[in-house]
Amino acid sequence: MRSGSRLSERWFNLVLWLVAIAFAVFLIGLGSLLVGDLPQVEQRYTTEQFLEQDRARATAAALTRIRRERADLRRLSEQGELALDAARAASENARETFTNWLKTRDATQRVDQDPGLIERTKRLDALKAAERAIEERLEALAKTGLDLSERETVQERIEADLRGAAEAKRDTAMRGQEMRVFGYRLALTLPMLALAGWLLRTRRRSRNWPFVWGFAIAAAFAFFVELVPYMPSYGGYVQYGVGIIVTLLGGRAVINALQAYNERQKADEARPDAERRTEIATDQALLRLAKKACPGCERPIDLANPETNFCPHCGIGLFARCPACTHRKSTFERYCTACGTPGSSGLATAV
Incomplete structure (x- = not known):
């Protein structure tokens, strides 16, 4: 019959459990750093990496050229608007002066003013013609601006289509990268979990049991806490599927352990x-x-x-x-x- 443990042994065991926990905490910290830094072994994907470079450059150059032309066109339109305002003001002043002059001529009935009437009428017509020329120039600028706007819309649609296709390729590449990184993490944590199980089965009663239990706690934490958040979801199918498999395996292991325990108990009782x-x-x-x-x-x-x-x-x-x-x-x-x-x-x- 084995003797009971002494009070000092219990304190030593408590200290050893603290050692096991401290060992597990340091291993967990190291494992967290490794699991978190594993994505750095892969390159970071950007949308520009998957663009059709020739078409993208041509589209970007066309958009730059169109936008520069529209900026120049806006400046010309602003200048034309100012010129049109000045022409309208000059025409309005000339028309007012002509009206006043007509009133004076009608009042005096001086026939010698007829050459002046013709000249003033010509001058007024010239001002209206200048005003109309500016309006026609502004109309032409507006039509050109509309054409540039339509061309810009077409180029923007082409650019959006190119970026949409590039983003789809990027997303596919990122999903593949996530699977590779998850494989790296699984390759790191699964052997740790298997080794921890073997150590618990064969070395948990050895003199180095605190390190065995510390490693087992760290391995379980790395697998069930550090790895699970990085598990691919795919709408939850993977996570629920893995949960079902783990539950079935764990339940089967418990059932087998219970049956083995009952058989051992029956054998012991005999x-x-x-x-x-x-x-x-x-x-x-x-x-x-x-x-x-x-x-x-x-x-x-x-x-x-x-x-x-x-x-x-x-x-x-x-x-x-x-x-x-x-x-x-x-x-x-x-x-x-x-x-x-x-x-x-x-x-x-x-x-």
């Missing part, structure tokens, strides 16, 4: 009583007894009954009389609590 008790730790046995459970099969037992000396389920001996003082003691205690006599491997006098 072994001799003394042999079974030597494989149960004292602390574990006493803790189960304190919970009114059998240390061997973990089924509930009635410890309030002083006649309960054997488990009614598996038959393991629970209490016996001390051979020195006949005090009733647990068969899992190394010494009698009444007289301090060492216990024997077999049952003492049955109560």
Whole structure:
């Protein structure tokens, strides 16, 4: 029968668990840096990388030229508007002066003013002609501006189509890149998880168990916390599919573990009583007894009954009389609590 742990051992175990947790924290920090920096092994994709360069350059040059022409056209139109305003003002002033002159001529009825009438009329017609010429020039500029606007719209549509096609190619390349980076992360975390499982299975009771548990905690964190957010979604199908697979595998593992546990328990219950008790730790046995459970099969037992000396389920001996003082003691205690006599491997006098 294995002895119970001393108080100092419990403190040492607590310190070792702190070591395991600290080791796990540092490994998790390192793993987070590695997982976060893995995308840097791939180049960053931009839309310009997937543009048809010749067509894109031609379209950009055409748009630049059209926009420059439209800017020049706007300046000419602004100048024409100013000239038209000045021409209209001059024409209006000339018309007002001509009207006043006609009134004076009608009042005086001077025939010698007829040559002046002709000259003034010609001058007024010239001003109107100049005004009309400016208006025609502005109309031509407006038509040219409309043509430039239509050409700019066509070029912008072509540019938008080119960028749309380039963005589709970029998105496809980025999805492929995400899958590659996820593969890198999986190649890093999955072996860690497998190694952690192997270490827990074979080395968890070795003297270096704090590092085994620390590595296992870090591996589980890296796989289930660091990796899952980077898992491709595709509308949730991948994540839910992986969740179903993990649940099925985990559930199957638990079912198999339960069946194996039941089979081991049945095999243990068939072994001799003394042999079974030597494989149960004292602390574990006493803790189960304190919970009114059998240390061997973990089924509930009635410890309030002083006649309960054997488990009614598996038959393991629970209490016996001390051979020195006949005090009733647990068969899992190394010494009698009444007289301090060492216990024997077999049952003492049955109560």
